Amino acid sequence: MDAARDAIGATAAEARALIRAGRWSGLTETLAQRFVHLAPVVVPADWVLPLLQFCIRNPSAGPILELLAPGDWETGLAPGGDIRTDVVRWQIWEAGRLTGEVTDLRPVWREDLVTVLLGTSHILAGPLKAAGISAETVDNPRPAIYRTALPTQPAGPLSGPHFVTVKFARPEEIATIFRVTGRYPAGHGAPIHAGDPALIGVDGVHPAFGFPLEVPAGRVPLFWPCGFTVLEALRAARLPWLACHAPGCTFIVDLPPERLSV
Amino acid sequence: MDAARDAIGATAAEARALIRAGRWSGLTETLAQRFVHLAPVVVPADWVLPLLQFCIRNPSAGPILELLAPGDWETGLAPGGDIRTDVVRWQIWEAGRLTGEVTDLRPVWREDLVTVLLGTSHILAGPLKAAGISAETVDNPRPAIYRTALPTQPAGPLSGPHFVTVKFARPEEIATIFRVTGRYPAGHGAPIHAGDPALIGVDGVHPAFGFPLEVPAGRVPLFWPCGFTVLEALRAARLPWLACHAPGCTFIVDLPPERLSV
Numbered sequence: 001m002d003a004a005r006d007a008i009g010a011t012a013a014e015a016r017a018l019i020r021a022g023r024w025s026g027l028t029e030t031l032a033q034r035f036v037h038l039a040p041v042v043v044p045a046d047w048v049l050p051l052l053q054f055c056i057r058n059p060s061a062g063p064i065l066e067l068l069a070p071g072d073w074e075t076g077l078a079p080g081g082d083i084r085t086d087v088v089r090w091q092i093w094e095a096g097r098l099t100g101e102v103t104d105l106r107p108v109w110r111e112d113l114v115t116v117l118l119g120t121s122h123i124l125a126g127p128l129k130a131a132g133i134s135a136e137t138v139d140n141p142r143p144a145i146y147r148t149a150l151p152t153q154p155a156g157p158l159s160g161p162h163f164v165t166v167k168f169a170r171p172e173e174i175a176t177i178f179r180v181t182g183r184y185p186a187g188h189g190a191p192i193h194a195g196d197p198a199l200i201g202v203d204g205v206h207p208a209f210g211f212p213l214e215v216p217a218g219r220v221p222l223f224w225p226c227g228f229t230v231l232e233a234l235r236a237a238r239l240p241w242l243a244c245h246a247p248g249c250t251f252i253v254d255l256p257p258e259r260l261s262v
Numbered sequence: 263m264d265a266a267r268d269a270i271g272a273t274a275a276e277a278r279a280l281i282r283a284g285r286w287s288g289l290t291e292t293l294a295q296r297f298v299h300l301a302p303v304v305v306p307a308d309w310v311l312p313l314l315q316f317c318i319r320n321p322s323a324g325p326i327l328e329l330l331a332p333g334d335w336e337t338g339l340a341p342g343g344d345i346r347t348d349v350v351r352w353q354i355w356e357a358g359r360l361t362g363e364v365t366d367l368r369p370v371w372r373e374d375l376v377t378v379l380l381g382t383s384h385i386l387a388g389p390l391k392a393a394g395i396s397a398e399t400v401d402n403p404r405p406a407i408y409r410t411a412l413p414t415q416p417a418g419p420l421s422g423p424h425f426v427t428v429k430f431a432r433p434e435e436i437a438t439i440f441r442v443t444g445r446y447p448a449g450h451g452a453p454i455h456a457g458d459p460a461l462i463g464v465d466g467v468h469p470a471f472g473f474p475l476e477v478p479a480g481r482v483p484l485f486w487p488c489g490f491t492v493l494e495a496l497r498a499a500r501l502p503w504l505a506c507h508a509p510g511c512t513f514i515v516d517l518p519p520e521r522l523s524v
Contacts, residue, residue: 049376052314053329057338064326067315069418076319076415114311153338156331185447185524262447262524 008033012252016086027248036257037122037250039227042243045070048114053155060225063119063186071111077253089246096238118227123187123257131180133173140167144210145228149201158233163226168219186260191222270295274514278348289510298519299384299512301489304505307332310376315417322487325381325448333373339515345377351508358500380489385449385519393442395435402429406472407490411463420495425488430481448522453484
């Protein structure tokens with residue numbers, strides 16, 4: 001039995017069960033690939049309105065897929081799941097500083113915590129491959145997040161620049177990538193920029209996460225809005241408490257990405 | 263000078279100024295047609311999370327375009343505007359009953375009131391006409407809202423059926439209408455149903471608003487999700503206080519609808 005292949009083909013419920021049982025400790029990118037991967041953001045109730053306001057005003061960075069009531073940890077998108085245990089690794093940020101990484105939020109759970117689930121670029125991968133875009137382009141082997149000079153629309157205490165992810169397209173792939181991803185606003189939609197990274201002020205030398213920017217010969221960099229923008233705005237505002245997924249440790253729900261196309 | 267033509271061609275800011283000055287007392291459908299018309303919903307702060315949760319879970323009925331902080335009445339979508347005075351007529355609902363209609367919310371304004379702006383089907387009109395759909399189809403002369411048997415996704419105290427609007431398409435218009443409106447989730451997106459109204463349990467004899475359903479010969483009824491669904495869910499939950507626009511009295515913002523296409 002090929003465990004890696006089984007993991008790729010797992011259902012979302014199987015993937016959550018694996019994670020909950022502590023039997024999956026790595027990144028979730030290759031887990032339950034046919035299903036939607038989301039980015040959970042957990043904040044105290046008095047921060048949820050600014051968070052939602054920021055996401056509503058910057059929907060390409062923070063596409064809201066679900067909002068739970070204060071204290072709730074189960075969503076109809078993942079029946080039987082528990083957001084607190086079904087994420088491989090949580091980061092805890094206090095007053096803008098990383099103060100811990102945990103595999104289980106239950107010990108620190110409080111009735112005033114509100115969970116928001118944001119779409120991720122993982123939602124684009126299946127539709128792009130189905131449209132014939134090469135795996136090398138879709139699964140960029142040098143994933144990264146870069147700060148840009150593009151401002152977001154502020155919302156109360158939240159503001160800051162857009163951060164972006166990147167894929168390197170063959171010239172003949174560009175139009176298809178724009179067309180296909182534009183149908184998935186829940187996956188950050190179409191690229192925010194194509195071509196010269198300097199035009200949007202990308203700092204490719206100092207990635208916020210991942211690899212420095214190196215555009216392979218014959219390729220065009222395409223840049224996407226990114227949920228990191230939302231997290232950075234929260235952290236910059238030094239909110240007292242925030243839990244978010246460690247990079248690459250998404251929450252997997254029972255939707256296929258195609259359900260989210262417009 | 264043709265006042266009606268001037269009104270159609272007015273900018274959003276001019277339209278808001280007309281309304282604020284009490285110089286426009288009718289429906290806003292023909293006012294500032296090149297701009298986005300939104301449906302404002304104002305609730306006490308302790309009802310805003312369920313309202314947002316319901317809209318996030320039923321985005322085709324309640325596409326969220328803006329959220330204001332408690333007590334705020336100005337949005338970046340309408341600089342210089344005041345949501346309280348720039349709507350022709352507000353309805354006030356208390357515990358699920360209509361208790362008043364006012365042209366100015368300022369006398370009853372409170373610091374705990376939160377405004378959410380939802381997209382409306384008006385957003386679809388310009389793009390549909392630009393795509394060659396006849397004005398007779400787009401501007402249905404028998405507008406109405408009907409209850410259906412389609413359930414919404416509940417959110418805390420909020421639940422209930424979907425309500426729908428209708429347009430009557432020529433057979434050769436149907437595909438274009440689906441294609442064009444699908445690009446505008448902010449305008450309720452593509453139809454939720456085409457053809458036999460009985461299949462979704464439409465009660466065409468007793469419209470919730472407007473005309474009984476009569477499908478003209480040679481036409482196919484297309485049904486759209488509708489913000490009325492959100493208002494009915496709120497009213498059914500008997501929230502203590504709610505302000506919403508009187509039917510046809512939208513809040514006009516500085517965006518052209520094309521900016522909202524995906």
